[in-house]
Amino acid sequence: MVSIEITSAERVALTEALCEALNPLASAVRARETGLPEERMWDADPAEVALSVLAAWKVVDEEVERLTAKAARTAGAYGASYERMGAAWGITRQGARKKWPDAVNRSAAAAPEWEPVTVELFGGSAELAWDPARGGWRWAGQGADGAHGEADGALSLTTREEAAAHAGAFLKEHGTVSGKPVRGRKAS
Incomplete structure (x- = not known):
């Protein structure tokens, strides 16, 4: 399995980009839950605000999973094996097959x-x-x-x-x- 490493500067840039992308979603979720305008998101009990941010990260997590599965299917369409997908993700071939069962179409691979x-x-x-x-x-x-x-x-x-x-x-x-x-x- 391949371990993908990023630099600390890349991690900081990634964190900033993810938080920048998350803030509008977290604000919108919080506004819907409270009826308050988005700009007043932080004018509440800190635990409630933190839970709104957590709920927004859950939505991001689900979207990342969807996009990951799409990338795996695309890789499979280009002929990548489960072994190669697993290596890219840092898991075994069997783990990749379990994670993305429809990524490699065996009949298409044999076609x-x-x-x-x-x-x-x-x-x-x-x-x-x-x-x-x-x-x-x-x-x-x-x-x-x-x-x-x-x-x-x-x-x-x-x-x-x-x-x-x-x-x-x-x-x-x-x-x-x-x-x-x-x-x-x-x-x-």
Whole structure:
């Protein structure tokens, strides 16, 4: 199993980003529970405020679990095994299979390499399929913003991975993360 380490500076930045993302949710939860405006979230019994923050972290935890399962399914769609997923998560192959039972489709893994695959990224999805007329792979998809795209007919995509890369670039260009457009973000 691989142990992913982050620096203390990365941990501080991550904590700040998570708290910044959590505060509006915690304020909204607290406002609904009390009927008070969000800006008065802290004008209450500290235990009640802390419990509201705890409830908001529970929502974040559930969303992280959902996004984690989606990432595992995407990795499986690209051919990653449970062994590799487990290594990435720091658990055994069996642990990965138990955590994400639908991430690796055994029949798809045993199916011929030219079977269509659906990829979901950045709030959109694309289907990758073998095009016998062109003797190559094609993709067609819809981004989170509703834009439709497909492989350029003049471009020869010789592998499924190449088609997936082109589809992924389109989905990123027309996608969202946490409801915000991806465009304009710097790669980290």
